[in-house]
Amino acid sequence: MTSTSAARSLHGRFNRLMMLLLKIFIIGSLLLSLAAEMFSNGADKPPPFISWFSWLEFATAIFVIGVYVLYRPGRKRWIAAASIVSLAVTGLDLLYDQGVRGVGTAELLALGLLMLFSVRHWDALPGRWVAFANGAAVMLIGFRVFADNLETAFVGGTVLIFLAMMTMIGFGAYLRSLDKLRRETQEEVRQAERLELAREMHDFVAHHVTGMVVLAQAAQVTDTDPKKAFADIEEAGLAALTSMRRMVKMLRNDDGGAGTNPLGDLAQIEDLVERFNREGTDTTCFISPELAGSAVAPEIAATAHRVVREALTNVRKHARGATRVRVVVAAASGNGLEVSVRDDGRAARGRLADSGGGMGLLGLGERIEAVGGQLRAQARPEGGWETAAWLPRVTTVPG
Template identity: 80%
Template sequence: MTATSSRPAWSSRFNRLTMRLLKFGIIGGLLLILLAEMLSHGPDTKPPMYSWIAWLETAVSLFVIFVYFWYQPGRKHWIAAAAVASLAATVLDLFYDQGIRGVGTAELLALGLLMLFAVRHWDAPPGRWVAYATGAAVMLIGVARLYSNDLQEAAIGGTMLTGMALTTVIGFGAYLRSMDKLRRETQEEVRQAERLELAREMHDFVAHHVTGMVVLAQAAQVTNTDPRKAFADIEEAGLAALTSMRRMVKMLRNDDGGAGTNPLGDLAQIEDLVERFNREGTDTTCFISPELAGSAVAPEIAATAHRIVREALTNVRKHARGATRVRVVVAAASGNGLEVSVRDDGRAPRGRLAAGGLAQSGGGMGLLGLGERIEAVGGQLRAQSRPEGGWETAAWLPRATAPAE
């Protein structure tokens, strides 16, 4: 079983391919514009390729275009270099006018794209001044290109259009920045909620193991048990308690925690959970393999299985339109594990959870946190649409936790 279904993986690859093709298309268009600018000329003028200043502007334009191509979020040093180079080349062109129309349209468009990144990553180093420098470079190129025209009214109108376009880019960049901030705040909230839940569960898990150690010690005192075997059993229970504590502490320290504050549950409580869901009007059935009863499953694994069912039933209620049947199965699986599955026959609306993969921001934060929690105990999650209709949330979990390191 894989962590995500083949369909979301294919969708993710398709989205990445689409974005790459779009970027290559933009780069190709900018290069064609640059080539056309170098070769175009009027009836009585020479093309810019005969001017050394035009070649300098072309070099700067290529630099700006490739900064856009290689840009990665937060690396605004290259945007700053592109803006400074553009300002220097444009000022030199204004002071050294050769009477030949210069080059700058492709550079102007590429700087507009960089301006979007500069505003979106407003606080990234080397500072906010990068956005101001990039905006100044855009406006200066626009003024230099437009005022080379003899029609002053057209030049003034073009300058206003350049300013409006720049304002639009700034507004869109600010919107993307606000969305990034909202996503970070939401993730921080769900991480804090998960830490609080894990802190409560740590107490329950450790109490379970310590109680077992006490029972073993008491039994050894009233029976003729071999002391070495009694000590071995107590040692095993102590190691299990240490494993639970270390795993919980690791999850509490993890900065990529999951979501949701909910009460601790186990396999025995899954039937009650399904019964409550059934009373709300949906035909819901539950099957739990008898061989998983008792102490066959570690407490934190049982709590994770309960969490899977609870999250899946919540998603059915929120997102499965027209769902009439829900099937919950907790069965033994290969590899000394168990499989938890929740299947419904509802119709998925557009943008249903996990439609773009569990790791993407478009999915639900509950499902995202659930996937991270399952991975933390050594399991794997699968969430996908069913070929016969409906949705399936399933996970493979080990019955026992990994040994203490």
């Protein structure tokens, strides 16, 4: 592994380690705060642990912290449960004078963290009311925390709690806006891709139907065996139906999207590489003669062209100092073809390897899967980046 690949891998591990350490620090702080509150003496009152009700509050705090630790998007019902349990215990605390200081600081902090998720996933089930229940639990828990100082600390403490809660609400709203922007961008890309696919469907079907017409015309003016002529027309018709089914599948795919670009084929890949080469990067292209002499289905050829175009675009955007790019389109096992684009560049900050892939690469993967292929995009052990795709090589009947 080169120093570039090793540095990129180390950077990713470091980020994951820092996030893990941050979460451990938060959880540890909550548990230490809960223990200190449970076993510390008040000014004129014994520690809370002598009261059975304090242990109920302790269990509630552990439950709320556990919800924070285990929360994942889509599990907002657990936030609702934590908020309702907290409200119920606060209500019981107001009714039951246990004679010791209430326990609730750690629970308050955990509920504040859950408020961020309540707002960020505002529309998730079971509904928006969860955020309001969460906010009520945060604000009312002050009756437990400041029960011993209602006249002096209650007002100031409540104001501080309110300000902290508004900060978490603001941060959650900001993250929600980023999520919404990403969804809207994906939707726009998906709709644009559908329009492009609709235009491609016309070209593909026209290609196959034209071949069927040519076969029928040839059968009329030659001594071709009728059974052979009908078999050829049938094969061309089946190819047309297969092409149309693939395109319809891509049009119906709600998660698709790869941007709009002109329709291309294998012959145009060399032109694409030549234009890229003129921009200053040593780029070579090899297309297997076996493929050049065979009839590759139009939608497969267009997808191969899209793979090369997207890969070269990513080289230009993300591969710093790339001096060599190799494009290979070769026959592969399983009656397929493999398209690969490899570079020797150094990863720019925020490259696809670190971000998990851009919109174009994500949509490209969807498109390749729709035609029965597989995409592989990863760092090369010897340095640089590789984008490769295996595609089924579906042959059509020559006209």
